[in-house]
Amino acid sequence: MTRILVVEDDADVATVLRVLLTRAGYEVLQAEDGREGMRRLFDAEPDLMVLDIGLPGLDGWQVLERTRDMTDLPVLLLSARGAEADRVRGLRAGADDYLGKPFGHEELLARIEALLRRAGPARWAGAAQDTALRLVPERRSAVWRGVEVRLSDIEYRLLQMLVRNRGRVVTTEQLLTEVWDDPAGLGRDRVKFAVLRLRRKLQQAADRADPPIESIRGLGYRYLPGP
Structure with a gap:
């Protein structure tokens, strides 16, 4: 129960x-x-x-x-x-x-x-990776520039969603629906602050190197794939 x-x-x-x-x-x-x-x-x-x-x-x-x-x-x-x-x-x-x-x-x-x-773990169990970043589903963490970063469940799902769609803009509404299960879009601030926390964790892990998460004003966010 x-x-x-x-x-x-x-x-x-x-x-x-x-x-x-x-x-x-x-x-x-x-x-x-x-x-x-x-x-x-x-x-x-x-x-x-x-x-x-x-x-x-x-x-x-x-x-x-x-x-x-x-x-x-x-x-x-x-x-x-x-x-x-x-x-x-x-x-x-x-x-x-x-x-x-x-x-x-x-x-x-x-x-x-x-x-x-x-x-629930099943939906987000798959791995995803890019040149400088690899997600570790069994530990809900990310390896960014060779440093493992512990993430909350929300941060992990958010980053996985962005990496899966790397190079494409993921709207705030899409993130609310997929990551927060909030199709009504009533919690837009949640996305903004979760992205801020995620970026801060990745920056602190790799000597302040900027993580490749770009804010697209009025639309959402985009993960920029490595070379």
Whole structure:
């Protein structure tokens, strides 16, 4: 059974999430604060985490940062704050999706289903490579200019999609549909920040050498094949 870790300090919201997810067929693990959430993450190895930002003590931002140091687990952020700045900060920090409170029950379940579908390994198991870059599917990493770079699941799928279509522009809408399973195109910022994170990782791995990912204003992105 798919395990979902809910890290939420509001008892009423936590109860709603537990009932909703249990009825949907998930096994639900719960934590009331960030430190307990990290312990349960380490002990139980869930398939997805629903994480509230406004936690006591170790807040959601810190939990997200530490989670990304440990695992590529899909993370859905929840927050009562509807400000764009919080959404942008969450996406930049590596969250896979963001949902404001109050949230619709059906929307929450749909977003969780999409995150779990994206995390499935089979669709993205194939290797892809170019002159200076090789993808390693069994480790979800890339070897760029001879240096292996660890990638999140999203970053790996994004890079694989671009390399598979090297030399051609892949639109933001195509990336949302294929990588994020978001055919409605409602999360365009996710693409921009994922590309920024990916480029930064590749640059840091190879003495600041620019990775061959080109932004095409108003359209999308293109991987430039090596000579």
